[in-house]
Structures are given as C-alpha cells and as structure tokens.
Amino acid sequence: MLRFLIAVIRRDLKLAARRKGDWLTSQFFFVMVVSMFPLGIGPDPAMLSKVAGGVLWVAALLAALLSLSRLFADDHRDGSLEQMLLSPNPPVLLALGKALAHWLIYGIPLLLIAPVLGVQFALPGDAIGVLMLSLLVGTPVLSLLGSVGAALTLGLRGGGVLLTLLILPLYVPALIFGAGAVDATLAGVGAEANLSLLAAFMVMTLLVSPWVAAAALRVSIE
Amino acid sequence: MSDTAAVLSVHDLACARGERTLFTGMNFSLGQGQLLLVQGGNGRGKTSLLRLLTGLAHPLAGEIRWRGRALADGRELFHREMAYLGHLNGIKDELTPVENLRLAGDLEGMPMDQATAERALTDIGLARCLDLPCRVLSFGQRRRVALAGLVASGSLLWILDEPLTGLDVHGVAMVEGLLRDHVGAGGMVVMTTHQPLALDGLAVVPLLVGPALTRPEPGNQEEPACCAS
Numbered sequence: 001m002l003r004f005l006i007a008v009i010r011r012d013l014k015l016a017a018r019r020k021g022d023w024l025t026s027q028f029f030f031v032m033v034v035s036m037f038p039l040g041i042g043p044d045p046a047m048l049s050k051v052a053g054g055v056l057w058v059a060a061l062l063a064a065l066l067s068l069s070r071l072f073a074d075d076h077r078d079g080s081l082e083q084m085l086l087s088p089n090p091p092v093l094l095a096l097g098k099a100l101a102h103w104l105i106y107g108i109p110l111l112l113i114a115p116v117l118g119v120q121f122a123l124p125g126d127a128i129g130v131l132m133l134s135l136l137v138g139t140p141v142l143s144l145l146g147s148v149g150a151a152l153t154l155g156l157r158g159g160g161v162l163l164t165l166l167i168l169p170l171y172v173p174a175l176i177f178g179a180g181a182v183d184a185t186l187a188g189v190g191a192e193a194n195l196s197l198l199a200a201f202m203v204m205t206l207l208v209s210p211w212v213a214a215a216a217l218r219v220s221i222e
Numbered sequence: 223m224s225d226t227a228a229v230l231s232v233h234d235l236a237c238a239r240g241e242r243t244l245f246t247g248m249n250f251s252l253g254q255g256q257l258l259l260v261q262g263g264n265g266r267g268k269t270s271l272l273r274l275l276t277g278l279a280h281p282l283a284g285e286i287r288w289r290g291r292a293l294a295d296g297r298e299l300f301h302r303e304m305a306y307l308g309h310l311n312g313i314k315d316e317l318t319p320v321e322n323l324r325l326a327g328d329l330e331g332m333p334m335d336q337a338t339a340e341r342a343l344t345d346i347g348l349a350r351c352l353d354l355p356c357r358v359l360s361f362g363q364r365r366r367v368a369l370a371g372l373v374a375s376g377s378l379l380w381i382l383d384e385p386l387t388g389l390d391v392h393g394v395a396m397v398e399g400l401l402r403d404h405v406g407a408g409g410m411v412v413m414t415t416h417q418p419l420a421l422d423g424l425a426v427v428p429l430l431v432g433p434a435l436t437r438p439e440p441g442n443q444e445e446p447a448c449c450a451s
Binding site: 004007078 | 273276277278279280297298299301302304306308309310311312313314315316317321325326328329330331355
C-alpha cells in the first residue's frame, strides 16, 4: 500500500520534471501577483507589512488553483487515470498520493519563495519566520481540498472556473488562520493560537479529503 | 488446454447510459482459454459493457462475478488479474516507452526491470523507439506501447476495446499472434473489434450486444480480405 503511494508520488514528480514550463508558470504567477501590490498600494513600509500576510496568502490560494485544474485532467485525457484506478490498490491512496505530489511540486516552492517576497513587504524577521511556518502547515490544505475540487470538476467544460467557485470558500479557514498568524506576530501577541488552529484544520483535511476525492473520481470517471 | 469452468460470469446484467437502456438480461460466462468477441453496431453498448466488466462503471442491475465472487467484494483480486486497454492508451507522452512500462509496473505493484521492459517493447516491434518520448511516436506506435504494457502485465484476463485501431497490417497480424498465444496458454480475452480477425482454432464465444440485429453473425468474422482497412 505504501509502495503504491510512493509510486504515485514519484510518478507525478517525474512528470513535473519533464514539464518544467507548467511548473514555473504557477511559481511566476505567485511572484507576479504578490509583486503587484507594493506597486499598487505604494511604498509605505508600515502599510505594506500590515497587508503582507493577507496578500501572500491570497496569492498562494490563487497560485494553487491555477495548477489544480490539471491535477487529474491530464491523466484523465490520456487514459492513465483509468489505468491507475484499475490497479489493485485503493483509490483513496491514489487521491492522497496525487494531492501530496501536488503539494511537493507546487506548495513547497511557494514556501521557499515567500521569505524573499516578505522582505519586499518590509516584514521583520520573526514575522517572515511565522509566514513560512504558516505556509508550511497551510499549503497541504490547499492541495488536499483542491484535489476534491479537481476530482469533482473532472471532465466538465469550464471546469477550471467551477473549481475556483467550489474550492475558494473552503480555503477561507486556512486563509484566516494563516494570514492571522502573521498579523498576530506583527501585533506582538504570538502566533501559536493561529498556527495550532491551522494545523488542526490541516490534519482534518488530511483525514477526510482523500476519501471524498476518491469517491468523486469514481463518479467522474463513470 | 481449454478449461471450461467459468472464471468470469455475468448474471442478468443491464446497462443504461443516461436515460437510455442499452441492454438488459445479459448472461454469459467465460472460462480459461476462451475469447469473448463482443459484437454489435455503433452505440449498442459494447464499450459500456467492457467498462462494466472492468469495474470502472456500475451496472443498472445484475451482477458480474470473478471466480465466484461479486466484483464489488473481490475488487482487489480481480484488478490484480485483469488488464484493460480502452480507446485511450493510458501512456504518458512525456515519458519514453520503457519508462511508461516500468511506471505501470510500479503502480501495479509488480516492478519491472529495464531489460524486461525493453524486451517487451522489442517483441512488439518498437526496438527503434525505446528512448524517444512517446509524444513523438505515431498513433499506431503508441498503441503498440500500450499493447506491450498489456502483455508485460501478465494478467489472466485481457479486456480490449478496439485494440486494432491505428495498427498497420503487420500490427493486426501481431495482435492476432498475441491473442493466439494468450488464449492458447489458458488466458482469457474479452474484446470488441470491427476489423476481421483470423481467430480460427481458438475457442471464440460470440456475444451480440443490444437489440437483435437483422443478420446476426455467429462465430468468427471470416470476411473477404478486401474489407481490411
């Protein structure tokens, strides 16, 4: 079972390595969206550090959605999704593996770029640390919940827009606690409460979303 | 070699797509060393039947049994022994044929080494394409990659939906050879095709899907050679 999970993850990492263009698009999108805000709002450091948490988190949500619409769609189009569902392993592991691979491919890079963008927003060192921590705990939520949406909208025309409408509301808790952690650090009250809630939300999605995504996949493929 | 004990059996199967009922009350059974040739015109439900048999779709009524157990209960065992080749090849364009085969092996839980994958592809006439990404291969060559994966999977039951699409004359002859070897060795095949196949000597079970046609064709399709496309 674990071997299958690892095989699914390795497969997606290998495919992403062969298609660097797709991978870079999402990362550049994140950097571009975040970089637009200082230009629009103006260079006042106090104002920028105040909005930094929210802006980075919203940009991360949008960047995740950009790549999620293709999470299952490519495999559906060439028939390899069917083949994977016909393997003797439970579809739950397939859904979990795809979501984890998405996190490794698209979530981790966001986490690594975030400090550079934080400096652009005049965030102090400890707030940048908390921002990274909140993204580390929060980005798996984006991939896991996103996999449910991607599975539900599989094969639909205009699935990308529908995916956004379906999934963005579900991301709200992650956004509130993630951006809240950065704000709390700036206000000097400590980010533990926000980070704990974010972690609890992540564990919950980890436990529930693979099952929902697997069920949705089976319906979509039929 | 033919063992007539039913391994795959279908009881009162009914299938619907949307509002339309494609067929009802279908019964058949298939044992080792037999080939089930599913026949019927376009839109009669051949592909739907095959998808029901794979377990990807669910029947409106009736039951499919594998080794005496309903498909829903014994899914894991069934999928270990079954290989499906549908309209889509299920291979990734970014990877080479060898990588595709090895990847499929990993996902099935039966890792395949480089030499085995290369041999399977060479046997099927792809010796010159081993290191090219599948994206640059022709339609027929990609079909051959999928067929190589099917053979390499070592499954007992092959479910093939129009396996001859895109294959040249040599390819068709090769598939005939593969079917002959597989069924001869006690394997089972469920397939559809609109092309004439020389399957004489094999235990072919014909099955007509959908409302009865005016001219049912029992047995093999021994059409004149001019019909080969």
